[in-house]
Amino acid sequence: MSIGPAAAPKTRVRRTPEAARENILAAAEALLVEQGPQAIKLADVAKAAGVVHANVIHHFGSIAGVETALMERMIRQLTDKVLVALNQPDAVLGVGAQALFDAFEAKGAARLAAWLELTGEGARMTLVREVVDEIVQTRLARDSGVDRDAAVDFILLNIILAVGVGLFGPTLSALLGRPPERARELALELIEGRLTGAR
Amino acid sequence: MSIGPAAAPKTRVRRTPEAARENILAAAEALLVEQGPQAIKLADVAKAAGVVHANVIHHFGSIAGVETALMERMIRQLTDKVLVALNQPDAVLGVGAQALFDAFEAKGAARLAAWLELTGEGARMTLVREVVDEIVQTRLARDSGVDRDAAVDFILLNIILAVGVGLFGPTLSALLGRPPERARELALELIEGRLTGAR
DNA sequence: AGTTGTACTGACAAAAATGTCAATAGGGCC
DNA sequence: GGCCCTATTGACATTTTTGTCAGTACAACT
Incomplete structure (x- = not known):
């Protein structure tokens, strides 16, 4: 069909292996957050990343490889975020709870949690456990008045509520005729209320 | 390979269309709850239902047909459950909240919600909205002291917390070294605390 | 410039999932 | 009994998704 001069030599983007993996995982994450786990298909991830699907296989071995790498990456991002927020020297209990809530309420984090739970990979969140342990340790060392179990209980509730809001907050709010942020x-009122010793 | 007498005539189970659909949807629901949305494949649903996959197509037209029928069925079951629990004459506000919480905390309901949200079908929960509206109406008629918005707010929080617990409660509890029911x-303490006017 | 390692690609192959169709058989009805 | 309707099935066909492989092009090193 084509007549003109010889086809121009194809120019390629050549990344370092790390950058290539990062690029692909970022594309996969976007798909996960915007369209759900079902949308993580070889061809779609590749197209979103701007490469050919064989390239995805080259870097991750299989689609399952992409999935587990993505899980690990997102979990790491989440724990990092939590740790950074909590290690600020002026993080008193209330502020720390906010940070924890914010981290887990983020859309990506909430959908990651749902993904892990629905696919039976909930056990993968061990890293989160370690972070929580670290938080509790810090708290206990700083403020000897708190009981360890009570602290864990509070964090447990905080995380569940945060993820619930991150997952269903906007949709359910709208469904019930309230502003999306409602x-x-x-939830924050609730958390704060409990914090300030409502009961 | 077989030698003996001629093969026995194949006996079939023949159901009414309604029973056949019901059978298939029940199998699909079990798959959804136990293995997540990804497990809803034509062949797997058929095997779980004890029929051939062509039969599933016959009754639902396509796999997408099965999915939407399942969504509608589960939503209907959920709303029915809520309504029954709430229409008991002695349902005061506290008991009603319990019933609401229980309905949404059930594993199936929680996973249904996650499924709808992740696949962008969150809008399908309109039926839930109608139920909530009905609840609010009843409440307002019975107890003129409550303000409509406050009631909706409370229900909103209640549902989100319930679904969060239903989805992540057992896994997260175990992850943090607590009993699965923790x-x-x-969450129930929290709900009750708010109910009894903690703030 | 030549050599080398490997990220990258296109085309092909295999597997998995979905859908089509003619034929079979169960159950109600005459 | 014979007839009709259709739920059910097995075999085939199509589409989607995943994976393989030989060759190409980019960058680093000599």
């Missing part, structure tokens, strides 16, 4: 506001 | 207990 669920978040209410 | 998250549920804490």
Whole structure:
């Protein structure tokens, strides 16, 4: 069909292996967050990343490889975020709870959790456990008045509520005729209320 | 390979269309709850239902047909459950909240919600909205002291917390070294605390 | 410039999942 | 009994998704 001069030599983007993996995982993450786990197909991830699907296989071996790498990456990002927020020297209990809530309420984090739970990979969140342990340790060392179990209980509730809001907050709020941020506001009130010793 | 007498005439189970659909949807629901949305494949649903996959197509037209029928069925079951629990004449506000919480905390309901949200079908929960509206109406008629928005706010929080517990309660509790029911207990305490006018 | 390692690609192959169709058989009805 | 309707099935066909492989092009090193 083509007549003109010889086809131009094809120019390629050549990344370092790390950059290539990063690029692909970022594309996969976007798909996960925007369209759900079902959308993580070889061809779609490749197209979103701007490469050919054989290239995805080259870097991850298989689609399952992409999935587990993505899980690990997102879990690491989440724990990093939590640790950074909590290690700020002025992080008193209340502020720390906010940070924890914020981290888990983020859309990506919430959907990661749902993904892990629905696919039976919930055990993969061990890293989160370590972070929580670290938080508790810090708290106990700083403020000897708190009981360890109570602290863990509080964090447990905090995380569940945060993920619930991150997952369903906007949709459910809208469904019930309230502004999209309403669920978040209410949840924070609830957390703070409990914190300030409401009972 | 076989030698003996001629093969026995194949006996079939022949159901009414309604029973056949019901049978298939029940199998699909079990798959959804136990293995997640990814497990809803034509062949797997058929095997679990004890029929051939062509039969599934016959009754639902396509796999997408099975999915939407399952969504509708589960939503209907959920709303029915809520309504029944709430229409008991002695359902005061506290008991009603318990019933609401229980309905949404059930594993199937929680996973249904996650499924709908992740696949972008969150809008399908309109039926839930109608139920909530009905609840609010009833409440307002019975107890003129409550403000409509406050009631909706409370229900919103209640549902999100319940679904969060239903989805992540057992896994997260175990992950943090607590008994599997711990998250549920804490959440109920929280709900009750708010109910009894903690703030 | 030549050599080398490997990220990258296109084309092909295999597997998995979905859908089509003619034929079979169960159950109600005459 | 014979007839009709259709739920059910097995075999085939199509589409989607995943994976293989030989060759190409980019960058680093000599």
